Amino acid sequence: MTGLDLAFAATGLVTAAAAALAVTTRQVVHSALWLVVALLGLAGCYLVLGAELVALVQLLVYVGAVVVLIIVALMLTRAPIGPRAEHSTGPAHRVLAACVGAGTGGLVAAVLLPTATRAQVRPAGSEELARQIFSTWVWPFELLSLLLLAALVGAFAVSGLTTSDASGEGTR
């Protein structure tokens, strides 16, 4: 057991604990804040595995932008302080959700665990990562961008910002 193993186990535990708290807390903004801790823990895992660029992008994109968006959305809706009971679900729902969660978790574990052997961690630098993204994985990468663009255009169409109503109200 080396220091790196210990660090990996610690960041993994922090991530898992924060993720569990994020889905079990009764306060919706606390849930978003626990998500921040979980994402930071995940960035720590990447860092321990020697993928510092992935860790930094995780920090920049997820903590810096995605979580801020989630918190803005929460502020725009009613996000009261203190635990709320009205969005809480009944026991049947919880059992069902636990079953689905355990099933998905079991499936992922069944696929991934047999492949888990002691592998040498190759600390690949930013250059190697960039080469991989822009050569081997360039098509999936670009297709994902296209998918996001399509979603953006779709959101515009759904929200009705493109149709100009007669009074001119609501359009700018």
Add this chain to the structure above:
Amino acid sequence: MSLLEISLRSLAALAAVLVLPLVAGQAEHKVMAHMQGRLGPMYAGGFHGWAQLVADGVKFVQKEDITPAAADRSVFRIAPAVALIPYVIAIALLPIHPGLSAAEVPGSVLLVLAVIGVGVLGTLMAGWASANKYALVGGMRSAAQLLAYELPLVLSVASVAMAAGTLSLAGVVEAWSPWWLLWQLPGALVFLVAATAELQRVPFDAPIADSEVVMGPWTEYTGLRFAFFMLAEYAGMVVMGLLFGILWLGGWQGPFADQLGWLWTLLKGALIVLLIIWIRVSWPRMREDQLQRLAWTVLVPLALAQLALTAGGVVMTA
């Protein structure tokens, strides 16, 4: 690296965060005062009121630490720390002298941007957890503003990183040459505006506008926690000033860089901090819709144009 060296470097970064913002704050007091034909603080400490901010600090320590009854206690209490700590990390990453920074990291350009993005969360947490309408309105204004200006900020820095061909701050300084002043000028202007907005300073201070929303997310804060938010703002000014000096003005490059490099870096940073203070004295506050229009219709296209220009330059000279 020994434990002693690590603790020394951490202490140096902490000292920089505790001292440099005070210098910037005192400079703001005096420079603003002289620009407006006033004297500013003159008594504390004797010589031209140099100890005014120390006296302010002593006052803040003596104030009662109040948490509002309706507030979300734990989130309310840790919000100032979330706002301040990222700037401690950011200042530790800045290379001051050839081969000298508190922490040397290969991807320091990205890391600085990432931790500055985390600091934003402190304002949002404060705005929500205060259980105060003004704080919530201020928090939402601040979130909308920070989201809008994060993009041009990152794009303009990306342009410099591309020009230098490295993600390390020290590497950018090594690669810098004087003609970048012209080549990277649009990106530099975008960064200056976006950084001022990111720090929520005038003219982008709608989130904490005291005549509209009292003090925005900081309304309910008092004593040391309020002082931490103030410290975070001035530390942010120092970080942004030094970052501008390092990325666009060549950091330690100058005559006798081997001996005087640290001086050039600090002087270039101080110049930008002075510019930010000057901007504060000169411009009125922008309205919320003007803020958004400036970010999305001027800064983002300008930053993208700079990116294209940089790409062209890199391909031509490669």
